[in-house]
Amino acid sequence: MKILVPVDGSAESLAAVHHALQLVRDGLRATLLLANVQEPASLYELLRVHDADAIESIAREAGEHLLQQAVALCSAAGVDHELEVARGEPAHALLDIAEDEGCSMIVLGARGRGETAGGRLGSVAHALLHDARMPVTVVRTSV
Structure with a gap:
């Protein structure tokens, strides 16, 4: 089984990593696919840099x-993991990754702060x- 865990560096995304690791410690036979999605380059970046390869390299390094x-958490826990850095709109890119990589489930942190259900x-x-x-x-963290 492969679990997609989106990671953006936030405390909420790391809580999702901890949760997925706990599932494995509790006996779930799974590997984790840690994924980060970088937003597409802005018009300013495209005009300023003029080099698509350089922009791609910067995005990959940031991811x-x-x-x-x-x-580090996965390595310390001894859990097999893979990495994926993608570009695009985060939700769509993550859905593509999950399907392309044959993930069986997604575990992610919630960062919303709004008053609506989606927020x-x-x-x-x-x-x-x-x-x-x-x-x-x-995975929700205490507010």
């Missing part, structure tokens, strides 16, 4: 940096709950 804590979850969590074809676990 890998944001995954470092999650990688309390966060837009990415809300979209994944509605559109994913596999189970989605949303």
Whole structure:
């Protein structure tokens, strides 16, 4: 079984990593796919840099940096894991990753702060709950 765990470097995403690791410690035979999605380059970045490869390299490095804590947690726990850094709109990119990589479930943190149902979850969590074809676990942290 492969579990997709989106990681953006926030405390909420690291709580999701802890939750997924606990599932494995409790006996679930799974590997984790730690994924970070970088937003597409802005018009300013495209005009300023003029080099698509450089922009891609910067985005990849930023994504890998944001995954470092999650990688350290998985390594310390002895849990097999893979990394994916993607570009695009986060919810759509994560759904594509989950399907392309054959993930059986998604475990993610909720960052929402708004008053509406979707706002309390966060837009990415809300979209994944509605559109994913596999189970989605949303890990809430105390406010």
